[in-house]
């Protein structure tokens with residue numbers, strides 16, 4: 335179970351997080367949802383198809399992406415969050431690393447911080463802790479080696495699973511020491527964030543180990559290169575890979591599946607829920 339402001343989600347099975355990139359350059363849908371009305375329509379579609387969360391991001395974190403200035407990121411996400419919060423009873427997560435964006439996004443309706451940099455930018459931990467304490471807003475902390483600009487140049491691990499586990503032990507302690515309640519933390523191994531193909535599939539194969547913290551674990555592999563490079567499929571034709579990889583992650587204990595194709599993965603969740611309900 336996890337609280338998101340005054341809402342509670344019981345993770346009696348995996349839940350789906352729909353991706354809503356309001357950026358011109360995101361790797362798979364860049365520019366499609368920059369217009370607020372298009373973003374609203376996409377959010378409506380994802381909520382109707384059964385998404386529990388809508389993840390809104392104003393800065394692409396694809397490999398090679400450069401950072402966006404805070405005002406530009408705010409201009410992209412705030413109108414969309416306001417519009418979606420006014421229209422839908424969904425849990426909005428803000429995909430950002432910037433403290434100011436965290437503050438303003440949660441002021442207009444976001445109830446989960448999704449930070450691919452695990453609250454490591456200056457000021458991010460303080461702001462996220464304040465939001466956890468004062469508004470009961472949790473944070474998802476993701477593992478990344480390097481930065482989006484450089485992370486895929488030459489990822490290196492002795493043992494990727496052990497190193498990501500160690501990262502979480504340290505980072506969870508840091509957040510709790512800062513003032514987070516333990517149960518206000520979600521973790522995410524960060525598929526594709528400073529990982530080569532083998533690293534990504536080792537993380538997926540050993541995904542169950544990330545449930546050792548007894549915290550919700552997010553899996554996000556949707557349309558990523560770990561699927562495209564293995565199956566030799568371009569970004570528009572990776573649905574079979576999306577279904578397969580997120581099914582595996584769900585069976586290995588993932589609580590949140592962060593995807594573009596909500597309908598397909600909600601179908602996966604319905605089948606898994608059925609399996610869990612029969613003797």
Ligand SMILES: Cn1cnc2c(O)nc(N)nc21
Pocket residue numbers: 391395429448449450474476522524525552553554555592
């Ligand atoms: C923003 N973003 C892109 N990929 C992601 C992933 O795998 N996890 C999380 N938490 N956020 C992501």
